[in-house]
Amino acid sequence: MTTVLIIGAGDMGERVADGLAAGGRVRRVLVAGRSAARDAVAATVASARDCLVEAVRLDASRQDEVAELLTATRPDLIVHCASLRSPWAMSGRTDPAARAVAAAGLALRLPYQLPLVLSVMRAVRDAGYTGPVANLSFPDVTGPVLARLGLAPTVGLGNAAMMQLRVRAALRAAHPERTVPLIRVLGHHSQLLDVMQARRPADPERLCRVHLGEDGRRDDSLAYQAPPLAPGLRYNVVTGAAVVPVLEALLPGAGPLRHSTAAPAGLPGGYPVRIVDGSVALDLPPGLSEADAIAFNERMAAGDGVDRIDADGTVHFAEACHQAVAGIAPDLAHPLALDDLAARAARLDSVLA
Structure with missing residues (x-):
């Protein structure tokens, strides 16, 4: 039974689940997420397609929980679609903080895009999972960061x-x-x-x-x-x-x-x-x-705000990124180390509140 595990039950998680179920090549789709949206997504796709679709509760930020799920299910493919905040979360906002953060480039919001896929890839290593992993969370930049750590997904998606x-x-x-x-x-x-x-x-x-x-x-x-x-x-x-x-x-x-x-x-x-x-x-x-x-x-x-990525995964932001947030919170464009992801996400939250 070909099994695909989709981590993240947002709009893209649902589209991926439906697309795979409609294609007829997947027999079982596991939709994993922390919110109750996973249940609605699974129920919708199961009703619309001739495919076994199951909802699984999963907090992707908990590395041990992800590893346990991989060991228990051994999927043929993992698709990562989760983030702490959607790239579209600021759509329609015209306040100065939102305009500045948007102008800085999506890399400034790596603290929202990187933590969950980092947790998942560490869990992949811990579980000894050797199948393919496809990443939809800002792969053009999260992929190179993860590669510095020896944790690169098989491939990124989109773009x-x-x-x-x-x-x-x-x-x-x-x-x-x-x-x-x-x-x-x-x-x-x-x-x-x-x-x-x-x-x-x-x-x-x-x-x-x-x-x-x-x-x-x-x-x-x-x-x-x-x-x-x-x-x-x-x-x-x-x-x-x-x-x-x-x-x-x-x-x-x-x-x-x-x-x-x-x-x-x-x-x-x-x-x-x-x-x-x-x-x-x-x-x-x-x-x-x-x-x-x-x-x-x-x-x-550089158009996303990235100047360079160090060997340890630290991200340095481009000059245009620094200029974009200079008037609201210049510290947002300080080099971003992996150990600082949670603190920087909290700082972004406070600036965008």
């Missing part, structure tokens, strides 16, 4: 995959009679908003990179030609469509998949990948070296 779908939509609209060619996207989460809003950056160095066909012909403009979508929860529809093929390719017995997605093996940003027998490898186009691809995404990370 570059969403850009790939936008390119596909543009190609289909322009040439509905043609078969869509192989699409390979190199891009960072920091570039996603421009892609989703069809807002092409003036600086060509800021464009995500789009390669078409086996020869990798460049056409970066395609990422900005699909109909614009204003920021909001509607993005989760695209995220769901982007991640389910990756998750299905990680299941036992799955066929190979060529796709673009975030943070394979904890690399910064997103890359073209090839998934075969549950293993994920880079699938870079001709002429693009792994070193150059990583360097590109490390530069793009």
Whole structure:
């Protein structure tokens, strides 16, 4: 019985559960979370799909509790969708604190995005779990932090995959009679908003990179030609469509998949990948070296507020991030060490209250 454990019962957790249940390749879905939302999600998906769906109470911040669940259930795939606060939590807010934190880049909110996936990956190690783990919690940055600790998930989800779908939509609209060619996207989460809003950056160095066909012909403009979508929860529809093929390719017995997605093996940003027998490898186009691809995404990370990540996982924030919060709470942009996550989350809470 193919079993998938989904940690996090928010909007994306429900979309992932429904997408996997609808695909017919998963027999059992475990929806794990701390709130009662897990029960509603499980009941909804079980009612709508021909799949066994169970709700499991889990506090993902408790490493021992996660390890015990992994030992008891031994899932074929773990999908991490949980965070302490959703990236959309500030939607609609126009107060100075919210504007400043948003302008600083999503990395400033790592204290909300990193703790739970860190706990889960430590539990994966403790339980001796060797199956694939896919991470949807800001993988372009949490992945590299976890990689510094030897705890990188197998792959991240979303972001570059969403850009790939936008390119596909543009190609289909322009040439509905043609078969869509192989699409390979190199891009960072920091570039996603421009892609989703069809807002092409003036600086060509800021464009995500789009390669078409086996020869990798460049056409970066395609990422900005699909109909614009204003920021909001509607993005989760695209995220769901982007991640389910990756998750299905990680299941036992799955066929190979060529796709673009975030943070394979904890690399910064997103890359073209090839998934075969549950293993994920880079699938870079001709002429693009792994070193150059990583360097590109490390530069793009500044758009999310990241300057660099130390060997111990400490995150240093970019100058623009410091400037954004200088007038409300400059200490929010001090280097963020893993031991300081709880205190920094509390400080963010107080600033945003």
